[in-house]
Amino acid sequence: MRKANVLMDRDFAIGHTDPRLFGAFVEHLGRCVYGGIYEPGHPTADEKGFRRDVLDLVRELGPTIMRYPGGNFVSGYNWEDGVGPVEERPTRLDLAWFTTEPNTFGTNEFMDWCKAAGVEPMMAVNLGTRAGDAARNLVEYCNHPGGTYWSDLRRKHGWEKPHDVKFWCLGNEMDGPWQMEYKTATQYGLVAKEAAKMMRWIDPSIELAACGSSARNMPTYGRWEDEVLEHTFEHADYISLHTYLNNYKGDTASFLASPDLMDNFIDEVVAIADGVAARRRSTKRIMLSFDEWNVWYRTRRKRQDRVKEGWPIAPPILEEIYTMEDALAFGGACISLLNHADRVKSACLAQLVNVIAPIMTETGGPAWRQTIFHPFAQMSKHGRGKVLRAQVESEGYDAEYYDPRGQQELSFPVSNVAYLKVAAVSDEKGGLSLFLLNRDVKQELEASIDARGFGALTVEEALELRHDDLQAINSKDAPERVSPAPLEGVVVDGGKVRVTLKPASWNVIRLAPR
Numbered sequence: 001m002r003k004a005n006v007l008m009d010r011d012f013a014i015g016h017t018d019p020r021l022f023g024a025f026v027e028h029l030g031r032c033v034y035g036g037i038y039e040p041g042h043p044t045a046d047e048k049g050f051r052r053d054v055l056d057l058v059r060e061l062g063p064t065i066m067r068y069p070g071g072n073f074v075s076g077y078n079w080e081d082g083v084g085p086v087e088e089r090p091t092r093l094d095l096a097w098f099t100t101e102p103n104t105f106g107t108n109e110f111m112d113w114c115k116a117a118g119v120e121p122m123m124a125v126n127l128g129t130r131a132g133d134a135a136r137n138l139v140e141y142c143n144h145p146g147g148t149y150w151s152d153l154r155r156k157h158g159w160e161k162p163h164d165v166k167f168w169c170l171g172n173e174m175d176g177p178w179q180m181e182y183k184t185a186t187q188y189g190l191v192a193k194e195a196a197k198m199m200r201w202i203d204p205s206i207e208l209a210a211c212g213s214s215a216r217n218m219p220t221y222g223r224w225e226d227e228v229l230e231h232t233f234e235h236a237d238y239i240s241l242h243t244y245l246n247n248y249k250g251d252t253a254s255f256l257a258s259p260d261l262m263d264n265f266i267d268e269v270v271a272i273a274d275g276v277a278a279r280r281r282s283t284k285r286i287m288l289s290f291d292e293w294n295v296w297y298r299t300r301r302k303r304q305d306r307v308k309e310g311w312p313i314a315p316p317i318l319e320e321i322y323t324m325e326d327a328l329a330f331g332g333a334c335i336s337l338l339n340h341a342d343r344v345k346s347a348c349l350a351q352l353v354n355v356i357a358p359i360m361t362e363t364g365g366p367a368w369r370q371t372i373f374h375p376f377a378q379m380s381k382h383g384r385g386k387v388l389r390a391q392v393e394s395e396g397y398d399a400e401y402y403d404p405r406g407q408q409e410l411s412f413p414v415s416n417v418a419y420l421k422v423a424a425v426s427d428e429k430g431g432l433s434l435f436l437l438n439r440d441v442k443q444e445l446e447a448s449i450d451a452r453g454f455g456a457l458t459v460e461e462a463l464e465l466r467h468d469d470l471q472a473i474n475s476k477d478a479p480e481r482v483s484p485a486p487l488e489g490v491v492v493d494g495g496k497v498r499v500t501l502k503p504a505s506w507n508v509i510r511l512a513p514r
Contacts, residue, residue: 010453015342036353062380075128082106127171189231259332
């Protein structure tokens with residue numbers, strides 16, 4: 001049995017989790033919207049066409065903010081196509097996913113869905129085929145109370161009160177050649193700066209996220225963030241990050257180490273942003289919006305998994321089926337986000353339903369939870385509060401993570417990966433939530449945790465997520481095959497906790513004051 005020691009103190013904190021850290025993402029892609037959150041005629045659909053079975057699962061999942069309408073889709077989207085009488089809306093070819101977009105679901109329907117789900121809307125503007133003028137008009141349409149062309153058009157469409165959207169993304173992945181009208185850092189920086197300026201003139205209360213590089217393995221990475229922030233520093237509040245963890249090589253140990261590269265990614269972008277501030281002798285700190293993150297690789301590499309010929313409406317594409325192994329890597333990513341709560345103030349799990357998602361549906365049929373549903377729901381439920389600095393002493397291993405860029409072979413060494421990955425979050429009532437990932441796939445791990453300053457604690461809840469088969473999945477016929485189960489044998493003595501974690505397991509322990 002492996003052993004690990006963890007030391008933390010109630011007064012030594014990384015930072016407080018922002019409510020927006022627990023966000024997700026809805027894009028006009030595959031069956032995320034049509035057949036996912038929106039399916040008129042479904043047995044559970046309400047009068048607006050929203051699937052109530054999906055809404056129930058979304059509330060259980062616990063996202064707090066929802067990014068929309070893309071993603072790659074937004075870089076060719078005319079937002080005006082998705083408002084007004086449905087029968088008058090145009091049908092368009094979408095070049096992001098080579099599908100036909102009927103525009104029966106648009107901005108106002110999304111705002112209504114957010115209210116039904118109890119989440120804050122996050123809107124992205126098109127800075128690919130369009131620019132600042134369309135962006136500022138959308139802000140006016142959504143946020144201005146009335147008395148102007150665009151605000152009165154919203155009222156004419158049936159939404160009298162402003163939507164009051166506070167968080168806006170200035171485009172999406174604008175350094176990616178797959179993006180419609182992708183740009184150099186200079187081109188994007190200038191467009192984003194002008195869009196941000198006009199959007200803020202319409203509504204000074206909004207918050208803005210500039211596009212970071214599309215991924216850490218992009219050739220533009222690093223230089224892109226630096227130059228974009230040179231242009232947008234005075235206007236942007238956030239810089240965005242995107243990452244998708246993979247196991248292309250079938251190497252479980254390296255896959256479970258990959259969240260540590262996510263830690264490195266965050267630290268690097270923080271350093272770049274602070275470097276831009278330093279050149280200005282500025283005390284302003286750009287925060288991070290990790291507005292796309294997940295495990296994704298099976299449906300990513302082959303064109304036939306991403307594109308269905310014939311321009312179909314809402315085809316079943318990018319429907320990743322998640323395993324127990326995926327849930328472990330996903331849980332490690334949750335821990336990485338929590339442990340950077342001082343600078344990562346917003347994050348969006350990509351995506352919400354059907355498309356690389358924690359929730360799956362059958363069109364006309366049931367909805368169920370994928371394996372990754374559970375770590376996210378637990379993080380959202382128990383991760384609100386002050387994240388503590390946890391000193392971890394654990395045996396480790398070396399790994400080689402494969403993260404390709406196009407046809408190029410790229411490998412990233414990950415050294416001394418601790419078998420135990422930990423996040424600890426305390427709340428205002430003196431409670432403590434522990435998120436514990438045992439990355440050893442063969443051996444149990446005994447964790448001894450010293451939580452100083454908490455006084456006597458007692459176990460309120462202890463759950464583990466594991467399965468003997470790391471390839472186990474949840475499906476329509478077996479929706480609970482991988483589900484949390486009681487974690488036995490948690491021993492608490494005052495502020496000291498001892499627990500044995502099974503191999504390849506995700507564990508959550510909720511402690512309350514005695």
